[in-house]
Amino acid sequence: MKTWIKVLTIAVAATVLIVGGSYAYFQYFTRTRLLVSTTTSLWETGLLNATEQAFEAKYWIDLGFIPVGTGQAIQQAQGGNVDALLVHSPSNETQFLQGGDGSCRKIIAYNFFTIVGPASDPAGINGSTTTDALKKIVDYGRSNNTRAWVSRGDGSGTHTKEKTLWAKASYSYTQISQESWYASAGSGMSATLNMANEFGAYTLSDIGTYLKLAKDHTISLVQYLAETKDLLNVYSVMAVNQTRHPSVNFSNAITFIKYLISDDCQQLIDNYGKDEYGESLFHSAVQLLKQNSTSQIVQWIKDYAFINGTECPPEYRDPRYPELYS
Amino acid sequence: MNILDGLLKALQLIFSGDPRIVEITLRSLFVSGSATLIAALWGIPIAMFLGRSNFRGKFLVKTIFTSLIGIPTVALGFFLFMIFSRENGPLGFLGLLYTPTAIIIGEAILVAPIVVSLATSAIEAVDPDVASLAKTLGASESQATFAVLREALDGIFLAGIASFNRAIGELGVAVFVGGFIAHVTELLTTGIKLEIDSNNIDVAMALAIILLVMVFGINLALNLVQRRKK
Amino acid sequence: MTPIAELKNVTKAFDDKTVLEDINLKINQGEVLALLGPNGSGKTTLLKILAFIEKPTKGEVCFDGKKVVNRNFEQLRLESTMVFQKTILFSASVYDNVAYGLRIRRTSENEICEEISRALKLVRLEGFEKRQAKKLSSGEQQRVALARALVLNTKLLLLDEPTANLDPKNASIVEEAIAAANRELKTTIVIATHNMFQAKNLPNRIVLMNNGRANEVGTPAEIFGKLSKTLASFAAVENTYRGTAKMTKEGTTSIDIGNGVQVIATAPNTGEVSIFVSPEDIILSKNRLESSARNVFKGSIIGIQDLGSVVKLRIDVGKPFTVQITKGSFHDMRITLNSEVYLAFKASSVQII
Numbered sequence: 007m008k009t010w011i012k013v014l015t016i017a018v019a020a021t022v023l024i025v026g027g028s029y030a031y032f033q034y035f036t037r038t039r040l041l042v043s044t045t046t047s048l049w050e051t052g053l054l055n056a057t058e059q060a061f062e063a064k065y066w067i068d069l070g071f072i073p074v075g076t077g078q079a080i081q082q083a084q085g086g087n088v089d090a091l092l093v094h095s096p097s098n099e100t101q102f103l104q105g106g107d108g109s110c111r112k113i114i115a116y117n118f119f120t121i122v123g124p125a126s127d128p129a130g131i132n133g134s135t136t137t138d139a140l141k142k143i144v145d146y147g148r149s150n151n152t153r154a155w156v157s158r159g160d161g162s163g164t165h166t167k168e169k170t171l172w173a174k175a176s177y178s179y180t181q182i183s184q185e186s187w188y189a190s191a192g193s194g195m196s197a198t199l200n201m202a203n204e205f206g207a208y209t210l211s212d213i214g215t216y217l218k219l220a221k222d223h224t225i226s227l228v229q230y231l232a233e234t235k236d237l238l239n240v241y242s243v244m245a246v247n248q249t250r251h252p253s254v255n256f257s258n259a260i261t262f263i264k265y266l267i268s269d270d271c272q273q274l275i276d277n278y279g280k281d282e283y284g285e286s287l288f289h290s291a292v293q294l295l296k297q298n299s300t301s302q303i304v305q306w307i308k309d310y311a312f313i314n315g316t317e318c319p320p321e322y323r324d325p326r327y328p329e330l331y332s
Numbered sequence: 333m334n335i336l337d338g339l340l341k342a343l344q345l346i347f348s349g350d351p352r353i354v355e356i357t358l359r360s361l362f363v364s365g366s367a368t369l370i371a372a373l374w375g376i377p378i379a380m381f382l383g384r385s386n387f388r389g390k391f392l393v394k395t396i397f398t399s400l401i402g403i404p405t406v407a408l409g410f411f412l413f414m415i416f417s418r419e420n421g422p423l424g425f426l427g428l429l430y431t432p433t434a435i436i437i438g439e440a441i442l443v444a445p446i447v448v449s450l451a452t453s454a455i456e457a458v459d460p461d462v463a464s465l466a467k468t469l470g471a472s473e474s475q476a477t478f479a480v481l482r483e484a485l486d487g488i489f490l491a492g493i494a495s496f497n498r499a500i501g502e503l504g505v506a507v508f509v510g511g512f513i514a515h516v517t518e519l520l521t522t523g524i525k526l527e528i529d530s531n532n533i534d535v536a537m538a539l540a541i542i543l544l545v546m547v548f549g550i551n552l553a554l555n556l557v558q559r560r561k562k
Numbered sequence: 563m564t565p566i567a568e569l570k571n572v573t574k575a576f577d578d579k580t581v582l583e584d585i586n587l588k589i590n591q592g593e594v595l596a597l598l599g600p601n602g603s604g605k606t607t608l609l610k611i612l613a614f615i616e617k618p619t620k621g622e623v624c625f626d627g628k629k630v631v632n633r634n635f636e637q638l639r640l641e642s643t644m645v646f647q648k649t650i651l652f653s654a655s656v657y658d659n660v661a662y663g664l665r666i667r668r669t670s671e672n673e674i675c676e677e678i679s680r681a682l683k684l685v686r687l688e689g690f691e692k693r694q695a696k697k698l699s700s701g702e703q704q705r706v707a708l709a710r711a712l713v714l715n716t717k718l719l720l721l722d723e724p725t726a727n728l729d730p731k732n733a734s735i736v737e738e739a740i741a742a743a744n745r746e747l748k749t750t751i752v753i754a755t756h757n758m759f760q761a762k763n764l765p766n767r768i769v770l771m772n773n774g775r776a777n778e779v780g781t782p783a784e785i786f787g788k789l790s791k792t793l794a795s796f797a798a799v800e801n802t803y804r805g806t807a808k809m810t811k812e813g814t815t816s817i818d819i820g821n822g823v824q825v826i827a828t829a830p831n832t833g834e835v836s837i838f839v840s841p842e843d844i845i846l847s848k849n850r851l852e853s854s855a856r857n858v859f860k861g862s863i864i865g866i867q868d869l870g871s872v873v874k875l876r877i878d879v880g881k882p883f884t885v886q887i888t889k890g891s892f893h894d895m896r897i898t899l900n901s902e903v904y905l906a907f908k909a910s911s912v913q914i915i
Contacts, residue, residue, distance in 0.1 A: 461648065465646065467613075470714070
C-alpha cells in the first residue's frame with residue numbers, strides 16, 4: 007500500500023511540475039499573449055507574419071495568430087477563446103456584432119477575389135461578367151460531365167463570397183453543390199487552388215494567395231475576372247466583446263487594432279508583396295475611408311462592407327476608445 | 333516547385349540551422365517528451381496494478397485500454413477543445429486552450445492507453461514469482477515492485493517509444509487545443525500542415541524530414557541500447 | 563538450545579482453502595531440518611512463512627527470539643532467504659543476480675565482488691560472473707539461484723525441492739554446497755523434499771507433512787523406522803508403495819503392491835513392507851526393451867508436468883508411477899497424454915524401507 011502511495015505521489019508531483027511549469031513558462035515568463043483568429047488567406051500570403059514581426063518589435067505583446075476559415079474564427083471568438091479576429095465576410099461580421107460577441111470593428115484593407123481556371127479556358131469565360139462566367143462554367147460542367155469547379159467548402163469568407171455569387175447568378179447553392187461537376191475541397195485556399203489545378207477546373211480565389219502560388223509556379227491557372235464590384239474583398243478586424251467575455255485580453259486587442267490602422271501598418275499592407283509579385287496583394291483602406299472620397303472604390307466598400315452606413319455602428323463601439331473612429 | 337528542388341531547399345534549411353525550424357523541432361520534442369513522461373508516470377503504475385492483480389472485470393478494463401489505443405486524435409482533440417474552451421468548457425477557467433500545456437495534457441491522454449496496454453502485457457509476461465524472489469533476497473515491497481518492473485523493462489521501453497512516436501506524429505490534438513500559433517504552439521506536424529497550406533513546400537518538407545529522422549533515430553538509438561544490453 | 567524460529571499454532575489459508583493447519587514447530591540453531599511430504603502438503607507455504615514472504619492467517623511466528631509482527635516483517639526478511647523449486651533468475655548477468663541481495667543490504671561493491679566469487683566457488687561456477695544467467699543450462703541456473711541465497715549468509719536458509727529438477731551430477735553439487743554451508747557457515751537449513759534419499763541422508767531431523775499438518779517430527783532413523791506403519795496416510799509421496807513381500811526361487815524378493823503389479827527387489831524381505839523407486843532410476847521407452855532390468859511394466863501416461871529442463875510423467879501401470887525424463891527425450895519420444903509406454907527399472911533400484 008505504501009508503495010502505491012509513493013508512486014501516486016511521484017506521478018502527481020511530476021505531472022503538476024510539467025503541466026504547471028510549462029504553463030507558467032509559456033504564460034508568465036513570456037510576454038502577454040494576444041490571440042487573434044484569422045482567415046487563412048491573410049495568413050497564407052505571409053502578410054500576417056510581416057505584421058506580427060513589426061508589431062512585436064514595437065509592443066511587449068506576444069501576438070499569436072490562429073489561421074482558420076472565417077466561420078471557425080467566429081466560432082472561436084464566440085467561445086471567448088481568442089481576443090480578436092481578422093476576417094473578410096461582412097455578412098458574418100454583422101451577425102457576429104449583432105450577436106453581441108464583438109466590438110470595435112475596423113475595415114483595414116481590401117482587394118479583389120478573382121475567378122481562375124485552366125489556361126485553355128474550356129468554358130470560355132474570358133471577358134465575361136461574373137454572372138455570365140459562372141453560367142458558362144455550369145454549362146460546361148454539366149454538358150461535359152467533368153470537374154469544372156472547386157469550392158473551398160469550409161465556411162470561410164471566400165466560401166461565403168462564392169455562395170453570394172451563385173445566388174446572384176440565380177443558382178441554388180444547395181442544388182449545384184450536389185452536382186458531379188462541383189467539388190468541395192473543405193480546406194484552405196492553397197489546397198483548393200492546387201486541387202483546381204489538378205482537375206483543370208475553375209475556382210474563386212483571393213488575389214493574394216493566387217498570385218503567391220502562380221509566382222511559385224505551383225499552379226498554372228490563369229486569372230480571368232478581377233476588380234469588379236461583385237468580386238470586392240474587404241478585410242476587417244474586431245475585438246471580442248469584453249463585457250460578454252470578461253477573460254479576453256481586450257486592452258491589447260485595442261492596441262493591435264490601433265496598430266493595424268496606423269499609418270505604419272497601412273503602408274506595410276500597401277507595400278506587401280509589391281517587390282515579389284509586381285503588384286500589391288492588399289490595398290490599405292483606412293485613409294481612403296477617412297477621407298470619405300467619392301471614388302468608385304469607396305462607394306463599393308460602403309455598399310458591400312458597411313453596416314447601417316458605417317464600418318461599425320455606434321452601439322458596437324467602445325466609448326473609451328473614440329480615437330478609433332475619429 | 334518539384335520534389336528535388338523542395339528537397340534541396342529543405343536540406344539547406346535544416347543544415348543552416350534555420351531558427352524557426354530549430355524552435356519548432358525543440359518544442360515538438362519537449363511537448364511529446366513531456367506527454368510521454370506523464371503518460372508513463374501514470375500508466376506504468378496502472379499497468380503494474382493490472383499486470384499483477386486479479387479482480388473481477390480486469391479483462392474489461394484491459395479491453396477498454398486496448399481499444400483506446402486507436403482513439404482518433406481528431407475526436408480526442410475536439411473533445412478536449414470543448415473541455416478547455418474558455419467560457420463553456422468545464423476546465424475553461426484554467427486558461428489552457430491554445431497553450432503548449434494543453435497539447436501536453438492532450439497527448440498524454442492520447443498515449444496513456446498505449447503505455448498501459450503494452451506495459452501491462454510486459455509485466456504480465458514477467459514470472460509472477462520474481463516479486464517473491466526479490467523479497468526473499470531481502471527486498472522491501474517497493475524494491476520487489478521495482479525488480480518486477482526491471483524484468484519488464486524491454487516491454488516498458490517499447491511502450492515508451494510507441495507512445496512517443498504516436499505523440500510526436502499526431503495532428504488532431506495539436507490542431508484543436510494548440511491552434512498552431514507561430515512561436516507558441518506550432519509543432520512539427522502542425523507546421524507541416526500550415527506550411528503546405530501556405531504553399532511553402534520546402535519548409536514543409538524540411539519539417540517532415542526532421543519528423544521522420546527523429547522518429548527513426550530515436551527508435552534506432554533505443555534499439556541499439558537494448559541490443560547492447562543483451 | 564534456543565530455536566532460531568518457532569511456529570505456534572500457525573494456520574494459513576488462501577481464500578477458503580486451508581493449506582496449513584495448526585503447525586507447531588521449533589527450528590533449532592544450526593540444524594538441517596527436512597520437510598518431507600507429497601506435493602500439496604503445505605511444505606512450500608510453510609517455507610514462505612519462514613521466509614517472511616507470506617504472513618500466517620492465524621498463529622504466531624518467533625524468529626531469533628523476537629515475535630514477528632508487521633513492523634519488523636520486512637526487517638526480518640533480511641535474516642532468512644529461500645531458494646524456490648522453480649528456478650527464477652533476473653534477466654541479468656550471473657554477477658548481478660548473485661549481487662541482488664547484497665546490494666539491497668548496501669554491502670560495498672568491493673565486498674560484493676569477493677563474496678560472489680566465494681559463493682560461486684561453492685556451487686562450482688567459478689568465472690561465470692559475466693555470463694547471462696538465463697543462457698546457462700538449467701542445472702547451472704539452479705546453482706546460480708543457490709549461490710544467490712548462500713552469498714547472503716542469512717541465519718536461516720530455506721530450500722524448496724532444491725534437487726527435484728536436476729540431473730544427478732548437478733544434484734550432487736547442490737547437495738554438497740548445502741552441506742558445506744551448514745558445516746562451515748553454521749547456517750540453519752530447512753529443506754522441503756519428497757525425495758526419500760535426500761530426507762534420509764542430509765537432515766538432522768525430519769518433519770513429516772501431509773494435508774497441511776505436521777504429523778510427526780523426529781530424527782531420520784525414528785521417522786523411517788515408523789514410516790512403514792504410517793505410510794498408509796503417506797502414500798502420496800512419489801513412487802512409494804505398500805505391499806506384501808515374499809522371497810523367490812532366484813533369491814530376489816517379489817512384492818505385490820496391488821492391482822496385479824509385482825515389483826522385484828534384490829534386498830531380501832518378507833511380509834508387509836514399503837518400497838520406494840526413485841523417479842530418476844526408471845527408464846521409459848515406447849517399445850518393450852530387451853535389457854537386464856527385472857521390472858518392466860506397460861502403462862499409459864496420465865499426467866505431464868513440465869519442470870523446465872526435465873519433465874515429470876505420471877504413468878498408470880495398475881499403480882501410478884512417477885518418472886522423470888529430460889525435455890529432450892520428452893520431445894524425441896513424442897509423448898502425449900494416454901500414450902502407451904513401457905517402464906523398466908532394475909531390481910537393485912527398489913528400496914525397501
